[in-house]
Amino acid sequence: MSHLLVRPSLPDAQGAVHRITPASAGWRYVGFEVYRLPAGARIAKDTLGEEACLVMVSGKARVGSGGKDFGVIGGRASPFEGAPWSLYAPAGSSWSAEAENDCEIAVCSAPAKGLLQARVIAPDEVGRETRGTGTNVRHVRNILPDTSPHAESLLVVEVITPGGHWSSYPPHKHDTDDVPRETYLEETYYHRLAQPTAFALQRVYTDDRSLDETMAVSDGDVVLVPRGYHPVGAPHGVDLYYLNVMAGPVRQWRFTMSPDMAFLTW
Secondary structure, three states: OOOOEEOOOOOOOOOEEEEEOHHHHOOOOOEEEEEEEOOOOEEEEEOOOEEEEEEEEEOEEEEEEOOEEEEEEEOOOOOOOOOOOEEEEOOOOEEEEEEOOOEEEEEEEEEOOOOOOOEEEOHHHOEEEEEOOHHHOEEEEEEEOOOOOOOOOOEEEEEEEOOOOEEOOOOEEOOOOEOOOEOOOEEEEEEEEOOOOOOEEEEEEOOOOOOEEEEEEOOOOEEEEOOOEOOEEOOOOOOEEEEEEEEOOOOOOOOEEOHHHOOOOO
């Protein structure tokens, strides 16, 4: 199995099925966890030198940060049901979540200085756009885009790719620190399938093919993108959701298209 493909584990004592750290990924910035909690279960964590964005993938939870109770957030039954609720927790604070019902919570993290305040990001604050044409159409939910002032390092976005369509396509990369032409951003893809027994495809590759991995992605898998191009394909009849987390030395999303695919339009 590719070292870039991370399968979910059985829930640990805290309900975590993914615990990806910069050390385990072999990079510097992005951390990513997924918790699957039964009703009444509670998790809490100090952020230390990282900011965190808790995304309610499904279900409801009472959340707090830095001693402040933000109440119950969430509500969608699956990630295919509209924009999410999220909680931003700054570095040097803490966060907690107590499940109101069975829920799935993704925790996105990256280094920060603690310059911002904790806040809830409601669904009506999530920017929505449709990108592409034909079988390149996908639907984007911008939770923490680079235009948002509400994070120091994190970029967080959800994407719905209809069955039979391509996403993160035409292939693009953001692995070179060459602002403003391109920014270095590490990235994780957390995949969920509307048809959980099916599969999707993701390729991660560089121009010189020193990295070239094509992976069959199952429901609940994470793909690590340390560098290179990273297109995704959803087979016919298989709607695909993924949650992207990006971070790097500069909080801007500047990318370069594959010259081999220059005949295509974004």
